[in-house]
Structures are given as structure tokens and as C-alpha cells.
Amino acid sequence: MSNIELSEQELIRRGSLQKLRDLGINPYPANEFKINATANQILTSFDPETGNFQDVIFAGRLMSQRIMGKVSFGELQDESGRIQIYISRDEICPGEDKTLYNEVFKKLLDIGDILGVKGYVFVTQMGEITIHVREFTLLSKSIKPLPVVKEKDGKTFDAFTDPEQRYRQRYLDLIVNPGVKEVFLKRTKIINQMRDLFNERGYVEVETPILQPIPGGAAARPFVTHHNALNIPLYLRVANELYLKRLIVGGFEGVYEFSKDFRNEGMDRTHNPEFTVMEIYVAYKDYNWMMDFTEEMIERVALSLHSKTLVTVGEKLIDFKRPFKRITMYESIKEHTGFDISEMNEEELREVCLKLGIECDNTMGKGKLIDEIFGEKCEGHYIQPTFITDYPVEMSPLCKKHRNNPELTERFELMVNGKELCNAYSELNDPIDQLERFQEQLRLSQKGDVEAMFIDMDFVRALEYGMPPTSGMGIGIDRLTMLMTNSVSIQDVLLFPQMKPEKRAEEDPAEKYTELGIPVEWVEVLLKMGYKKVSQLKEVKPGKLFNDLCGFNKKNQLGLPNPSANDVSNWLN
RNA sequence: GACUCUGUAGCUCAGCUGGUAGAGCAAUUGACUCUUAAUCAAUGGGUCGAGGGUUCGAAUCCCUCCGGGGUCACCA
Numbered sequence: 001m002s003n004i005e006l007s008e009q010e011l012i013r014r015g016s017l018q019k020l021r022d023l024g025i026n027p028y029p030a031n032e033f034k035i036n037a038t039a040n041q042i043l044t045s046f047d048p049e050t051g052n053f054q055d056v057i058f059a060g061r062l063m064s065q066r067i068m069g070k071v072s073f074g075e076l077q078d079e080s081g082r083i084q085i086y087i088s089r090d091e092i093c094p095g096e097d098k099t100l101y102n103e104v105f106k107k108l109l110d111i112g113d114i115l116g117v118k119g120y121v122f123v124t125q126m127g128e129i130t131i132h133v134r135e136f137t138l139l140s141k142s143i144k145p146l147p148v149v150k151e152k153d154g155k156t157f158d159a160f161t162d163p164e165q166r167y168r169q170r171y172l173d174l175i176v177n178p179g180v181k182e183v184f185l186k187r188t189k190i191i192n193q194m195r196d197l198f199n200e201r202g203y204v205e206v207e208t209p210i211l212q213p214i215p216g217g218a219a220a221r222p223f224v225t226h227h228n229a230l231n232i233p234l235y236l237r238v239a240n241e242l243y244l245k246r247l248i249v250g251g252f253e254g255v256y257e258f259s260k261d262f263r264n265e266g267m268d269r270t271h272n273p274e275f276t277v278m279e280i281y282v283a284y285k286d287y288n289w290m291m292d293f294t295e296e297m298i299e300r301v302a303l304s305l306h307s308k309t310l311v312t313v314g315e316k317l318i319d320f321k322r323p324f325k326r327i328t329m330y331e332s333i334k335e336h337t338g339f340d341i342s343e344m345n346e347e348e349l350r351e352v353c354l355k356l357g358i359e360c361d362n363t364m365g366k367g368k369l370i371d372e373i374f375g376e377k378c379e380g381h382y383i384q385p386t387f388i389t390d391y392p393v394e395m396s397p398l399c400k401k402h403r404n405n406p407e408l409t410e411r412f413e414l415m416v417n418g419k420e421l422c423n424a425y426s427e428l429n430d431p432i433d434q435l436e437r438f439q440e441q442l443r444l445s446q447k448g449d450v451e452a453m454f455i456d457m458d459f460v461r462a463l464e465y466g467m468p469p470t471s472g473m474g475i476g477i478d479r480l481t482m483l484m485t486n487s488v489s490i491q492d493v494l495l496f497p498q499m500k501p502e503k504r505a506e507e508d509p510a511e512k513y514t515e516l517g518i519p520v521e522w523v524e525v526l527l528k529m530g531y532k533k534v535s536q537l538k539e540v541k542p543g544k545l546f547n548d549l550c551g552f553n554k555k556n557q558l559g560l561p562n563p564s565a566n567d568v569s570n571w572l573n
Numbered sequence: 574g575a576c577u578c579u580g581u582a583g584c585u586c587a588g589c590u591g592g593u594a595g596a597g598c599a600a601u602u603g604a605c606u607c608u609u610a611a612u613c614a615a616u617g618g619g620u621c622g623a624g625g626g627u628u629c630g631a632a633u634c635c636c637u638c639c640g641g642g643g644u645c646a647c648c649a
Contacts, residue, residue: 007619009583009600068604068612088606109600123609147584148599150610157610158585158598164641220649266648375649419647451648476649500640 027141040080112142203254208243217241236262256280367394382415424473431463
């Protein structure tokens with residue numbers, strides 16, 4: 001990057017960088033810096049009576065500086081929090097030479113620099129636990145100014161809130177906004193709690209392919225990519241269900257995977273193109289067992305995060321205490337619409353949709369119609385955790401038929417806060433039935449359903465060898481995290497949510513300028529002055545351009561030898 | 574995709590019915606030995622998102638485009 005692209009403050013920081021080097025200070029030293037305390041440890045366990053922490057070595061990012069002549073205060077932020085530091089000139093510089101304090105600390109250090117300090121902990125007259133610095137080391141120089149967020153009495157000033165910048169530059173968000181890190185620590189804790197539970201039960205964590213020749217296991221539009229060596233299309237997985245069930249066929253009796261899935265669909269507050277799902281399959285179980293297990297898992301997560309089962313989500317208070325309410329899908333629809341659809345065929349369902357004012361078209365089969373009615377009229381009502389059970393067979397091509405009613409399947413979804421959180425089945429293990437269900441999906445696909453599943457013949461073959469009765473469950477980790485951290489958008493629980501690419505104004509490459517005989521050093525000046533394209537340049541009068549160039553050179557003290565008026569008009573001709 | 578709000582200094586924002594820009598923080602210089610949104614004094618910093626139009630004159634009004642937020646729709 002050329003210097004004219006930089007802001008004044010960036011130039012000053014680069015200047016400081018050079019001055020540090022001139023003073024023999026390496027702004028990016030290689031040495032290990034061994035700390036022996038964190039901010040949080042000091043703040044929670046410092047005790048002036050016992051006089052602990054009298055020899056601390058601490059490192060962190062300089063977040064503020066208050067210089068008061070011969071002494072200064074500042075704040076260093078490490079992973080665990082912020083702690084104040086105190087520096088006195090004559091302690092840092094006991095001799096005649098006060099450069100280290102007057103120049104280095106006061107002038108050449110900036111907010112954002114990473115510092116290591118050695119000293120002892122004490123309490124200031126204002127009562128703040130502080131590190132009295134005996135020695136400091138610059139560990140990394142920051143040459144781009146941070147957004148400065150200040151806080152007093154719990155009020156935040158100049159908060160860094162622009163969502164685009166926060167998500168795009170998450171590192172800044174994490175540095176500057178307290179509380180952001182908390183969400184991600186909680187996310188990890190949620191995952192760890194689940195993993196602990198599964199491992200305690202002896203279930204095995206496995207990894208299955210992300211690149212799949214047939215994207216199976218869910219109704220969704222996949223991303224397509226291409227494998228050069230095999231010369232075949234490959235799909236990014238939309239689910240890992242079919243692979244995990246192959247493992248049950250293979251003799252594992254409990255497998256689970258935290259899996260990144262990918263769906264080529266819209267993006268909004270609750271959808272990111274890549275997202276995390278946990279799927280688990282346990283042999284010799286059915287969906288009733290899985291409901292109990294799911295309750296246990298979720299209650300455990302809530303307790304581990306909040307030490308209670310009540311969780312505030314927006315305006316609502318949600319109680320994750322076991323047991324959760326259970327209701328069948330037909331009962332739910334009956335309750336919220338008054339229609340008993342249990343005996344209806346496709347035509348009758350379409351009429352119900354019409355009466356309820358739900359849009360539908362001819363590509364929609366029976367399952368999709370019921371799904372629409374439920375989604376439109378029922379889903380939103382389930383704020384407290386509720387299992388919706390016994391879905392129609394058309395909606396669930398991988399799920400075993402209900403033991404008491406072949407029109408239904410042994411499936412449940414867990415609804416919380418009006419949204420689906422989990423999805424689970426008594427898994428279909430009848431290979432002949434499975435093939436028929438796939439073929440039905442194919443018919444839907446031919447009718448125009450872009451989400452209908454592909455037929456996976458190898459999966460059917462696996463079932464032909466025999467899969468034990470199995471129950472499986474999938475849960476959206478992002479949505480679970482949203483609930484547990486009271487986050488309104490999925491972007492808040494993903495470290496790096498998908499963003500549109502950053503756009504810059506288009507500009508011609510430097511060669512197009514140099515072709516005209518313009519020296520390289522002037523090309524960047526022209527770009528900075530706003531002549532992003534050669535065509536723009538051609539439109540200005542040579543006299544004006546000559547004047548502007550010389551003016552820019554002088555104003556910005558670039559120290560370039562000015563071109564002659566002749567040169568300039570030659571460029572333009 | 575529709576509607577709506579929005580784009581001004583490094584950051585957060587002001588700028589009335591048109592008269593070519595302001596504040597706080599940050600930065601620079603200086604003062605200050607327990608401060609904490611430190612304080613005090615001085616200074617620098619802006620093609621007002623881009624292009625076009627109306628006008629003697631546009632950050633402000635109009636049009637087009639670009640970027641962003643929100644709501645809705647599509648979509649789990």
C-alpha cells in the first residue's frame with residue numbers, strides 16, 4: 001500500500017514504528033513472553049493483606065492511556081478482562097535518560113499496542129486494583145487505530161455498533177465490545193456439555209464426508225462443486241444423516257457428529273449458508289426414548305449455562321425444565337385451526353389451505369401442504385419447549401411408519417420460541433419401504449419440488465444388509481445458541497457470518513496509466529485524487545491537471561519532482 | 574425481490590425552509606506524581622458514498638447508480 005492511501009493517523013503510527021526501530025526497539029519481537037497472571041485472576045484474588053501478586057508478569061492490549069506528567073495510567077486487556085496499569089517515569093527511567101518514558105511510553109505507544117509488563121499489584125487511592133509497572137516490553141505495534149469505545153457507570157460511549165463492520169471485522173468487535181466474547185464462550189460450553197453427555201453414554205464421535213456425490217438426508221438445495229480428478233460434480237452436505245446411519249449398519253451402536261452443513265438458500269436473521277447441526281443415532285432405541293434423551297440434553301445445557309432452567313429470550317421467559325409438553329401434529333392443527341385433517345386427501349387439504357388463506361400450488365404434495373398449514377398456523381404458538389409428534393408419512397421420507405398408523409411416521413420436532421429446534425425419528429430401516437419413499441421423492445422432484453431428496457442407492461443397499469431399530473435426532477446448534485444467549489440473529493452466534501464481498505470502486509490497473517507514459521509514482525497520486533479510470537483522465541484539461549498534481553504534491557508533502565506542463569499534456573494525448 | 578431508513582473527520586454523530594462544514598472522542602504539540610469517559614491549553618484533519626440535474630450558489634432539493642441497516646416475502 002502506498003502512503004497516500006493512508007489516513008493521517010495511520011501515517012503517524014507508521015512514523016512511530018520507524019522511530020521505535022531507530023531507538024533499537026523491535027516492534028514485533030520473536031521471544032516468548034511468559035506471563036504468570038491474568039487480569040481476571042488478579043482482579044478476583046488480589047488481597048492487599050496477604051500481599052500476593054507482588055511479582056506479576058502480564059501481557060495485553062493497551063486500551064487507554066491517561067498521561068499525567070511524570071506518571072501515567074493505562075488499561076491493558078487480556079483474554080480474561082481489563083486491568084489498570086500505573087507507570088512512573090523515574091522508576092522506568094532511573095538514570096538521566098528519560099527516553100523510555102518521555103518518548104517511548106508517552107509518544108510512540110498507541111491504543112491498540114500489545115504490551116508485556118512486569119511489576120506488582122496494589123490498590124490506588126481511588127480504590128482500583130492496579131499493576132505498578134517496573135518494566136514494560138512492546139510485544140506488537142498496532143498501526144491501525146481501533147474504534148475507541150468508552151464506558152462509565154455502565155453507560156457506553158461511542159459504541160462500535162455498525163452490524164456490517166462488527167461481523168466483517170469480528171476481531172475488532174471482540175476487542176472493543178465487551179460481551180461479544182461471552183456469547184462465543186457460551187457456544188463452546190453448549191457444545192462441550194452435549195459432547196460430555198454423549199461420551200458419558202459411550203456414544204462415539206465420528207466424522208463423515210462434507211463433499212458428497214449425493215446430497216442426502218434433508219430437503220434442501222445444495223451447493224455444487226466439481227472434482228477435477230474424478231471429473232464429477234460433488235455437493236456440500238445438507239445433512240449427515242445417511243452416513244451416520246450407514247455407521248449404525250456397520251455396527252456402531254451410538255454415533256454422533258457436530259457437522260457443518262451447507263444450504264444454498266436465502267440468508268437472513270435465522271439463516272446462514274453454512275451452519276452447525278449435531279446429529280446423533282442410537283441403536284435399539286425409538287423416538288419415545290429420544291424425546292426423553294433430548295429433554296435431558298437440553299435441560300443440562302440450560303443448567304450448565306444459567307444454573308437454572310429458566311432462560312430469558314427477548315421478552316419471553318422460557319423454561320427448559322423436564323418434561324416438555326408433547327402433542328401430535330394433527331392435534332396441534334386441530335387445536336389452532338379447528339380442522340381435523342387426519343382423514344383428508346390432497347384435494348381436501350388444498351381446500352383447507354384455501355380457507356385458511358395459505359398459498360399453495362400444484363407442485364405441493366400432501367406432506368408439503370400439511371407442513372404449510374402447520375408452519376403458518378401452529379408453529380408460532382409454541383414458545384415453551386413442545387414436542388410435535390407423528391408427522392404425515394409424505395413429509396418424512398427417512399422416518400419409520402408409525403407403529404399404530406401407516407399414514408403417520410414416528411417423528412418429533414421440538415419447537416421452542418415458535419421455531420423448530422430439533423428433529424428426530426424412529427429411523428426407517430425397511431430397505432424396500434425406503435426405496436419406495438425415495439422414488440416418491442423423485443416424483444415430487446419431477447413435479448417441480450426443488451428440495452425433494454435424491455435417491456441414494458448405496459444407502460438403500462446398506463439398509464438391505466440390515467440396520468437395527470435406531471432413533472436419530474438432529475439439533476441446530478446455532479439456533480440453540482441463539483436461545484441460550486438471547487441473541488436475535490444468527491450472525492451474533494457465528495464468529496464469521498457469511499457476508500457479501502466487500503466492494504471497492506473499480507479502478508484501472510496501473511499499467512493502463514504507465515502505458516500513457518505516466519511515471520509509477522504519479523499513478524497512485526492520480527488514483528488518490530479520484531481519477532480511477534484512464535477515461536476520466538482524458539476528459540480533464542492538461543493545464544488543470546498539471547496544477548492539481550503540483551498542488552497535491554505540495555499539500556501532502558510528497559516531495560516528488562513536479563512534472564512539466566508539457567509532460568502532463570503528453571500523457572493526455 | 575418489495576417497502577423503509579441511512580451514507581458527513583480514524584470512531585460516534587450534529588448540520589433548520591439551499592449561502593461551499595461542526596461537536597465529542599481519537600490524533601499532534603505543550604502543562605500536570607494516584608488518574609479512570611482524567612483534566613487544561615493550542616493545533617492539524619473532510620473530493621459531505623458516486624455521477625448527473627435545478628440554481629447566481631447544493632451536504633441540504635430532484636433523478637440515476639453504488640454501499641449499508643431494518644421490516645416483509647422467498648427460503649428451514
